[in-house]
Amino acid sequence: MSCESHLKLKYLEITIPSPDAMNEIMDLPHEVTTHPKMIETFAGHPFFVDVTQGFKIKRNxxxxxxxCAAPLWNGWRLCLLVH
Incomplete structure (x- = not known):
């Protein structure tokens, strides 16, 4: 959010222990969204995940x-897309 070292970041994917980890990660101002366009963007490159909601974050x-949090065969992952 602060853009100190990731100004050109386009997307990020990291492994998380469970979807509950989103509560810790999302400890910043955000808005929950279920907008169909957002869901479609996560269905394609680079994530290929099936999600029903995401968290909109405004950067500085x-x-x-x-x-969003998405299930993997052996756990969960956090997917972040900058647009």
Missing amino acids: DGKMATA
């Missing part, structure tokens, strides 16, 4: 990012 530089 004015760009928006959407984050």
